[in-house]
Amino acid sequence: MSDRIAKAAPFSGAPHLTVPSLLGATLGKPFLYRIPALGERPMTFSVSGLPEGIALDGQILTGVAAEKGEWEVEITARNARGSAMKRIRLTCDEDNSLRTPLLGFTTWNAFAHDVNQEDVQRTARQLVDMGIADYGYAYVNLDSGWQKEYGGEFDAIQPNPKFPDMKGMYGCIHSLGLRGGIYSTPMKTAWGCPPEYESIPGCTRGEQDPLRTNCMGGVCKEHMEINNVRQWEAWGVDYLKYDWNLCDPLTADEMKRALLTANRDIPLCVTTNAHECYGHYWTENCCSWRKNPDSFDNWPRFSLIIPTVDAPWKKYVRPGHFFDLDMLEIGDMFWNKGKRGLSEEEYLFCYSLRAFFASPIQLSCRLENLTEFEFDMICNEEVIAVNQDALADYPDELRRDESMRIYRRALENGDTAYALFNMKNEENEAEIEMPACAVIRDVWKKENVPAASNFVCKLPPHGARIFRVTPAE
Numbered sequence: 001m002s003d004r005i006a007k008a009a010p011f012s013g014a015p016h017l018t019v020p021s022l023l024g025a026t027l028g029k030p031f032l033y034r035i036p037a038l039g040e041r042p043m044t045f046s047v048s049g050l051p052e053g054i055a056l057d058g059q060i061l062t063g064v065a066a067e068k069g070e071w072e073v074e075i076t077a078r079n080a081r082g083s084a085m086k087r088i089r090l091t092c093d094e095d096n097s098l099r100t101p102l103l104g105f106t107t108w109n110a111f112a113h114d115v116n117q118e119d120v121q122r123t124a125r126q127l128v129d130m131g132i133a134d135y136g137y138a139y140v141n142l143d144s145g146w147q148k149e150y151g152g153e154f155d156a157i158q159p160n161p162k163f164p165d166m167k168g169m170y171g172c173i174h175s176l177g178l179r180g181g182i183y184s185t186p187m188k189t190a191w192g193c194p195p196e197y198e199s200i201p202g203c204t205r206g207e208q209d210p211l212r213t214n215c216m217g218g219v220c221k222e223h224m225e226i227n228n229v230r231q232w233e234a235w236g237v238d239y240l241k242y243d244w245n246l247c248d249p250l251t252a253d254e255m256k257r258a259l260l261t262a263n264r265d266i267p268l269c270v271t272t273n274a275h276e277c278y279g280h281y282w283t284e285n286c287c288s289w290r291k292n293p294d295s296f297d298n299w300p301r302f303s304l305i306i307p308t309v310d311a312p313w314k315k316y317v318r319p320g321h322f323f324d325l326d327m328l329e330i331g332d333m334f335w336n337k338g339k340r341g342l343s344e345e346e347y348l349f350c351y352s353l354r355a356f357f358a359s360p361i362q363l364s365c366r367l368e369n370l371t372e373f374e375f376d377m378i379c380n381e382e383v384i385a386v387n388q389d390a391l392a393d394y395p396d397e398l399r400r401d402e403s404m405r406i407y408r409r410a411l412e413n414g415d416t417a418y419a420l421f422n423m424k425n426e427e428n429e430a431e432i433e434m435p436a437c438a439v440i441r442d443v444w445k446k447e448n449v450p451a452a453s454n455f456v457c458k459l460p461p462h463g464a465r466i467f468r469v470t471p472a473e
Helices: 108-114 117-129 166-175 225-235 249-260 276-285 299-310 344-356 372-378 381-387
Strands: 022-026 030-034 044-048 054-057 060-064 069-079 082-093 103-106 139-141 147-151 156-159 179-184 204-208 220-223 239-244 268-272 288-290 322-324 361-363 396-400 404-410 416-422 428-433 439-442 447-449 454-459 464-470
Touching (some): 022 030, 103 108, 117 139, 117 166, 166 225, 179 225, 225 249, 344 381, 404 428, 416 428, 454 464
Parallel strands (some): 103 361, 179 239, 268 288
Antiparallel strands (some): 044 069, 054 060, 069 082, 147 156, 404 416
């Protein structure tokens, strides 16, 4: 199986910059970005063309952008093996972060409601120490299970005793050049309650609003969005997963307007049931949105997530605004107690679907227990480059039936990417018509394959492949 994907080697060889070609900064709010780069250490970095207010500190870009505009920035990395340079666009505007899909970690599948502060801080350090952050994984997001009750300086949701220093926790994440998110809900009662509590609170309280959902006590009439945003900015939060059913723009907008008043950039992700009929709101106001079941590591559950890409999201997905296929169901998770519920081929399917459809990619497993295959899979810079492509083209469907799904998407540099997914429990064969004399590259193997106008690929049960095609000159 190891010959199906390339080996990952984050700390060997000459420098290779894995930064996407498009970054965004929000005007007047702190900017923090750890430049992802592969190669032997020590490595030094230099940057030219930055806007006023943003500067390089070691490997980290930091500061506050003061002027709206677009800058061509040149980043150079050097080590004993050589150097690498990449030119990128840095745009500065209102509400302008996450121009490419979020890459990072979220706590739920890994730790569920047992999560604690040390889990979060240890994971942040592991992302850097293991080299995972150098593939672009930049967020450490705290999911549900942190909440206890209202109180504190802002009359906001306070953490349970497993989080004795929330400000210190986010400070730890920031000291590594990473960013940290948080979870909440507009419902009176949040999902993910630790067993030692009867319930945990959301961002509304009091009497239920009969015009909105009645799930988990409903969205209530006393709105505490501003209170909680004041608390989150004091802690140093960089991202919000906002979770309720059914998602509606009115409730989302009450939180969005509160977030925009923060002295920090806190992009909004809505989940779990963001219907396409409200697509115009999601694409104007949310960094991502979900309309699918929670991920879990068995094929029947994952099969429920697959068809959610078929909704008419193409007209809504664009830079900064993406359809979310939920956290990865990969690795040693809280639920599986070390026993994997999916095959390695199914893991490739799960990762490939998210990568190809420009979904956020969030690891959610115990990183210290990654297998060699799992590490190689999540650390493939060529697959990640397809996910992070600045064009943000949502794939076109070439074939969809009970046995095979084939998709195509355009890439910023003029290349075309193809993804093939075998839906069957047995080996399957697919044929694609390719441009004449094109260079065809298997990005999972990081190898070119023989060009053919009628390209035939055999896929194992529940297998997936991604190919990048460069037209002949």
